[in-house]
Amino acid sequence: MGYLALMASTESKKEQARAYHRAYRAKHYEKRLAYDRAYRAAHLEQVKATINRWHRAHRENVRINSKRWRDAHKEQHAAANARWKKANPARRLLAEQKRRAAKLASPGGGLSLEQWEAVDAACGGKCAYCLRDDKMTMDHVVPLSRGVAHDVANIVAACISCNASKGNRLVSEWRR
Ligand SMILES: [Zn+2]
Numbered sequence: 001m002g003y004l005a006l007m008a009s010t011e012s013k014k015e016q017a018r019a020y021h022r023a024y025r026a027k028h029y030e031k032r033l034a035y036d037r038a039y040r041a042a043h044l045e046q047v048k049a050t051i052n053r054w055h056r057a058h059r060e061n062v063r064i065n066s067k068r069w070r071d072a073h074k075e076q077h078a079a080a081n082a083r084w085k086k087a088n089p090a091r092r093l094l095a096e097q098k099r100r101a102a103k104l105a106s107p108g109g110g111l112s113l114e115q116w117e118a119v120d121a122a123c124g125g126k127c128a129y130c131l132r133d134d135k136m137t138m139d140h141v142v143p144l145s146r147g148v149a150h151d152v153a154n155i156v157a158a159c160i161s162c163n164a165s166k167g168n169r170l171v172s173e174w175r176r
Pocket of ligand 1: 127128129130131132158159160161162163
């Protein structure tokens with residue numbers, strides 16, 4: 001066989017192999033998906049740790065790629081974001097306050113979802129200030145802007161209207 005013929009046949013063999021693998025993957029897709037899911041469920045912590053490690057090692061790439069994806073899928077991203085917020089109101093509050101605290105370089109360890117739920121439960125699902133039964137927000141009794149810690153000890157559940165009206169004031173300055 002001449003060189004060109006050999007190359008052509010090699011190429012066609014490669015293409016055959018690729019087609020075979022594609023067909024194989026398609027045929028076993030559901031099975032593999034189920035296997036992956038089961039594996040992830042059984043090794044959740046391990047998988048999370050691996051993903052986190054990978055993200056830390058590729059932080060800059062991840063940032064650029066995420067941004068590229070978000071820019072290319074703006075509506076999809078906004079919809080997914082809105083869906084998540086609606087499904088996870090408590091986590092949304094936590095994330096918002098964590099961002100604020102980071103922006104203000106607040107000291108303190110922050111709080112976990114369980115801690116926030118405990119605070120909310122301790123307030124009986126009512127606003128700590130007006131005792132109304134409303135949609136709760138997270139209020140720092142001493143405002144974060146005063147340089148205090150973002151910490152569970154400084155947090156109560158407050159309704160949107162009290163939280164907004166109190167703003168960056170101490171309770172004593174607000175309720176005069
Ligand atoms: Zn209130």
